[in-house]
Amino acid sequence: MSTGVVKLKRREFMKYGLAAGGSLTLGVGLAGAAAAAGTDSAKANSFVPNVFIRIDKDSAVTVIAKHLEMGQGIYTGLSTLVADELDADWSQIRVEGAPADTARYNNLGWGAYQGTGGSSSMRSGFLQMRRAGASARAMLINAAAGAWQVPASEITITKGQITHTASGRTATFGDMAVAAAAESVPQDVVLKDPVDFVYIGHDVARVDKSPKVDGSAIYTQDLRLPGMLTALVAHPPRFGGTVKSFDASAAKLVDGVTTVVQIDSGIAVVAENFWAAQQGRDALIVKWDESHAFRGSSDDILAQYRALASQPGKVARRDGNIEAAFAAADKIVEAAYEFPYLAHATMEPLNCIAQVSERGCELWYGAQLQTGDQQDVAAALELDVDKVTINMLYAGGSFGRRADRNGGYVVEAARIAKAVGSNRPVKLVWTREDDMRGGAYRPLNYHIVRGGIDATGRITAWQHRIVGQSILTGTSFSQGPEVVDRTTVEGASSLPYAIANVTVDVHNPAIPVPVLWWRSVAHSHTAFSTETFFDELAYTLGQDPLALRLALLSHDKRKQEVLRLAAARAGWDKPLPKGRGRGIALHEAFKTCVAEVVEVSANSDGTFSVDKVTAAVDCGIAVNPDIVAAQMQGSIGFGLSAALGDEITITDGIVQQSNFDTYPVLRMSQMPRVDVHVVPSSADPTGVGEPGLPPIAPAVANAMFAATGKRYHRLPLQYTAQS
Amino acid sequence: MTKLRINQRDFDIRAADDTPLLWVLRDELGLTGTKYGCGKALCGACTVFVDGQAVRSCTLPHAALSGKEITTIEGVDSEESRAVQAAWLEIDVAQCGYCQSGQILAAAALLARNRNPSDDDIDHAMDGNICRCATYVRIRAAIHRAAELLA
Ligand code: FES
Ligand code: FES
Numbered sequence: 001m002s003t004g005v006v007k008l009k010r011r012e013f014m015k016y017g018l019a020a021g022g023s024l025t026l027g028v029g030l031a032g033a034a035a036a037a038g039t040d041s042a043k044a045n046s047f048v049p050n051v052f053i054r055i056d057k058d059s060a061v062t063v064i065a066k067h068l069e070m071g072q073g074i075y076t077g078l079s080t081l082v083a084d085e086l087d088a089d090w091s092q093i094r095v096e097g098a099p100a101d102t103a104r105y106n107n108l109g110w111g112a113y114q115g116t117g118g119s120s121s122m123r124s125g126f127l128q129m130r131r132a133g134a135s136a137r138a139m140l141i142n143a144a145a146g147a148w149q150v151p152a153s154e155i156t157i158t159k160g161q162i163t164h165t166a167s168g169r170t171a172t173f174g175d176m177a178v179a180a181a182a183e184s185v186p187q188d189v190v191l192k193d194p195v196d197f198v199y200i201g202h203d204v205a206r207v208d209k210s211p212k213v214d215g216s217a218i219y220t221q222d223l224r225l226p227g228m229l230t231a232l233v234a235h236p237p238r239f240g241g242t243v244k245s246f247d248a249s250a251a252k253l254v255d256g257v258t259t260v261v262q263i264d265s266g267i268a269v270v271a272e273n274f275w276a277a278q279q280g281r282d283a284l285i286v287k288w289d290e291s292h293a294f295r296g297s298s299d300d301i302l303a304q305y306r307a308l309a310s311q312p313g314k315v316a317r318r319d320g321n322i323e324a325a326f327a328a329a330d331k332i333v334e335a336a337y338e339f340p341y342l343a344h345a346t347m348e349p350l351n352c353i354a355q356v357s358e359r360g361c362e363l364w365y366g367a368q369l370q371t372g373d374q375q376d377v378a379a380a381l382e383l384d385v386d387k388v389t390i391n392m393l394y395a396g397g398s399f400g401r402r403a404d405r406n407g408g409y410v411v412e413a414a415r416i417a418k419a420v421g422s423n424r425p426v427k428l429v430w431t432r433e434d435d436m437r438g439g440a441y442r443p444l445n446y447h448i449v450r451g452g453i454d455a456t457g458r459i460t461a462w463q464h465r466i467v468g469q470s471i472l473t474g475t476s477f478s479q480g481p482e483v484v485d486r487t488t489v490e491g492a493s494s495l496p497y498a499i500a501n502v503t504v505d506v507h508n509p510a511i512p513v514p515v516l517w518w519r520s521v522a523h524s525h526t527a528f529s530t531e532t533f534f535d536e537l538a539y540t541l542g543q544d545p546l547a548l549r550l551a552l553l554s555h556d557k558r559k560q561e562v563l564r565l566a567a568a569r570a571g572w573d574k575p576l577p578k579g580r581g582r583g584i585a586l587h588e589a590f591k592t593c594v595a596e597v598v599e600v601s602a603n604s605d606g607t608f609s610v611d612k613v614t615a616a617v618d619c620g621i622a623v624n625p626d627i628v629a630a631q632m633q634g635s636i637g638f639g640l641s642a643a644l645g646d647e648i649t650i651t652d653g654i655v656q657q658s659n660f661d662t663y664p665v666l667r668m669s670q671m672p673r674v675d676v677h678v679v680p681s682s683a684d685p686t687g688v689g690e691p692g693l694p695p696i697a698p699a700v701a702n703a704m705f706a707a708t709g710k711r712y713h714r715l716p717l718q719y720t721a722q723s
Numbered sequence: 724m725t726k727l728r729i730n731q732r733d734f735d736i737r738a739a740d741d742t743p744l745l746w747v748l749r750d751e752l753g754l755t756g757t758k759y760g761c762g763k764a765l766c767g768a769c770t771v772f773v774d775g776q777a778v779r780s781c782t783l784p785h786a787a788l789s790g791k792e793i794t795t796i797e798g799v800d801s802e803e804s805r806a807v808q809a810a811w812l813e814i815d816v817a818q819c820g821y822c823q824s825g826q827i828l829a830a831a832a833l834l835a836r837n838r839n840p841s842d843d844d845i846d847h848a849m850d851g852n853i854c855r856c857a858t859y860v861r862i863r864a865a866i867h868r869a870a871e872l873l874a
Contacts, residue, residue: 071819071856212820215756215796222755273750347821347855396821432761637857660765669846671859
């Protein structure tokens with residue numbers, strides 16, 4: 001009964017210096033490790049070497065994952081790091097989502113903040129999780145050395161078996177769990193030489209694969225707690241609307257409806273099950289106060305942006321002297337680009353379960369921003385932050401949607417649970433229609449790009465102006481109006497080509513349509529304008545678009561390498577028959593470089609198909625190569641969906657799309673063949689959840705130009721046959 | 724009260740007659756492997772078998788299904804579905820996984836009709852099942868693999 005748990009509680013925090021960013025210190029907090037790794041008596045005989053690992057008597061190794069698993073494979077990724085340094089057998093590995101606990105589970109790239117995003121999980125966790133595994137391994141070895149009275153240096157671990165070769169003794173992790181718990185935590189651990197990796201860089205089975213094939217994986221939509229109710233909310237039909245009055249008498253007559261209550265964001269209809277809640281909401285009569293509601297249209301917004309784009313904006317980048325370069329230019333090319341609002345349309349519509357009791361507010365969902373959600377719920381319910389607890393569940397996609405503005409849907413669930421009271425858990429469900437009309441879109445953007453070419457045929461000037469809402473404005477991430485908004489300009493301000501005079505500036509007008517990060521954030525539009533415009537300049541100069549890119553990237557071998565690899569594997573130089581075309585695009589996002597070559601067929605009836613995508617990616621060490629490939633395939637499909645058909649439009653304040661009939665996301669028949677090639681690398685890993693997306697739309701548009709001679713300046717691409 | 728036969732078991736259903744099968748499965752019987760994605764027969768996440776045919780349970784009033792054999796992801800056990808699930812595991816199809824019950828049933832239904840589907844057959848048969856994670860490349864590969872396993 002004297003266990004590691006008790007002993008560990010007395011230990012001081014162990015600090016590891018961490019190279020990431022050069023300035024961060026990683027505290028693998030051990031005090032209270034038990035809280036993280038399970039405190040019930042069944043866990044009392046566990047070995048809890050740190051807050052990321054629990055090893056049970058049956059030798060099961062449970063990795064406590066601090067990031068949301070939303071399909072990107074991070075549960076597998078973090079486990080791979082632990083298992084490798086621990087020398088566990090892969091079959092021993094289990095995963096649990098970590099609770100909300102900023103001090104222990106912060107994202108090392110984000111300071112004192114726990115969350116998942118910006119393709120940062122692997123980048124920030126690479127050393128931390130390996131050290132956690134190596135530290136546990138050292139303690140197991142020390143325990144075995146003590147038990148067997150042999151030097152620790154003579155003990156090895158392979159695939160979960162602890163061995164002392166000379167004496168022929170072996171033990172499992174479970175055998176040594178109790179003894180290891182009594183060992184002191186090593187101050188320094190030596191990490192493996194990469195040549196000794198057994199899992200990192202090799203393919204392992206995804207840890208979540210079985211439950212996602214037999215239907216047993218539990219998402220928020222699936223969790224049933226005792227006494228739980230289901231809530232739907234009638235939201236104002238226009239952004240900024242509020243409730244004037246409501247009549248719930250018909251709603252309350254629906255069998256199963258228990259409560260109808262006004263909350264900040266609308267009227268919640270609470271019922272015994274989803275169907276009753278939906279019937280009740282249908283029967284609800286609400287009069288909306290729309291005196292402050294947004295009644296504009298997406299066309300008006302675009303017109304406003306066009307006008308703004310004639311004025312200089314806030315400067316995000318300025319190299320050289322753009323005015324002089326244009327004055328001296330022999331030729332100037334200009335293009336304007338339009339990008340619509342986009343919905344995330346995760347397959348699992350938004351939802352969150354909340355229970356409010358005298359203990360505080362307990363939440364069950366797939367949290368992407370634990371720290372922010374905790375703070376926002378605490379503020380809304382007037383609780384201490386530590387009274388807001390989060391239980392992590394799988395998310396059926398997120399793409400940024402679950403990292404909501406100021407706690408959004410999470411606060412809504414908490415408010416309903418508080419209003420319902422009586423300790424009953426309430427599952428808030430947004431229907432597909434709520435989800436699609438509810439805002440938090442990828443912002444609509446307008447870009448103008450001008451390029452100057454001198455008499456010798458060099459690109460000497462590049463001016464890029466972006467007009468779009470800031471995602472950060474009005475949120476706790478806002479940095480104030482004087483700071484250039486990275487979430488609008490990233491990917492444009494980082495134009496990689498050797499051009500002497502570059503200016504990138506930005507306007508962030510205030511528009512009352514809620515906007516949010518959407519897979520790859522600004523890169524989702526900046527890559528399109530930069531990479532199609534670059535293509536346009538290459539054709540203007542009569543140069544091969546690949547050759548010109550390579551020529552202007554002699555300072556950046558990494559980008560040259562992905563370009564060369566994608567081009568070689570795609571057969572860039574092989575001629576295509578008439579009506580078909582090949583295009584290329586390159587982009588760096590979240591420190592990962594991706595080049596994609598696309599082949600299209602333009603049909604005589606005005607339709608076209610995307611036939612094949614060849615992608616090359618440099619993401620440092622590919623921790624899970626097959627997941628890297630899956631994320632490239634998935635982001636290419638997600639980006640292609642937006643390139644081909646996705647668009648949220650607003651008329652008189654009303655969002656015109658509501659479900660998959662009007663928001664036609666990519667389907668099987670539109671999915672091209674995708675070949676993914678990973679550049680071998682020994683550099684620390686960078687993210688892969690988003691960077692495959694930005695190059696796809698420009699590569700398709702460039703391929704369409706090659707096939708048809710027509711340039712595209714807006715997304716989604718609207719292809720009409722050339723006359 | 725309607726009697727339904729689901730996954731080889733009989734149930735007396737309490738829900739109102741117009742309640743779609745999806746919500747009977749999920750909320751009354753706790754069979755949550757069948758998913759809600761759109762509620763309008765547009766995405767395929769709610770696919771189940773009724774007398775061996777793949778149908779959308781979100782728009783199907785359950786009271787009309789008395790006397791029929793209903794099979795969900797939890798109960799599916801045909802030769803084709805076993806091959807599909809094995810191929811799905813082998814090729815690591817799932818990402819978020821939310822659409823996959825529907826994909827797997829749709830794929831099993833395809834293979835029950837056509838043991839050797841071409842890419843075009845697959846595109847046609849699977850076009851009603853949305854995957855926002857765009858696992859389509861692997862779904863295609865896994866259906867071919869399942870066809871091999873069945874051969
Ligand atoms: S939920 Fe039934 S088809 Fe989408
Ligand atoms: S795996 Fe996520 S929607 Fe298909």
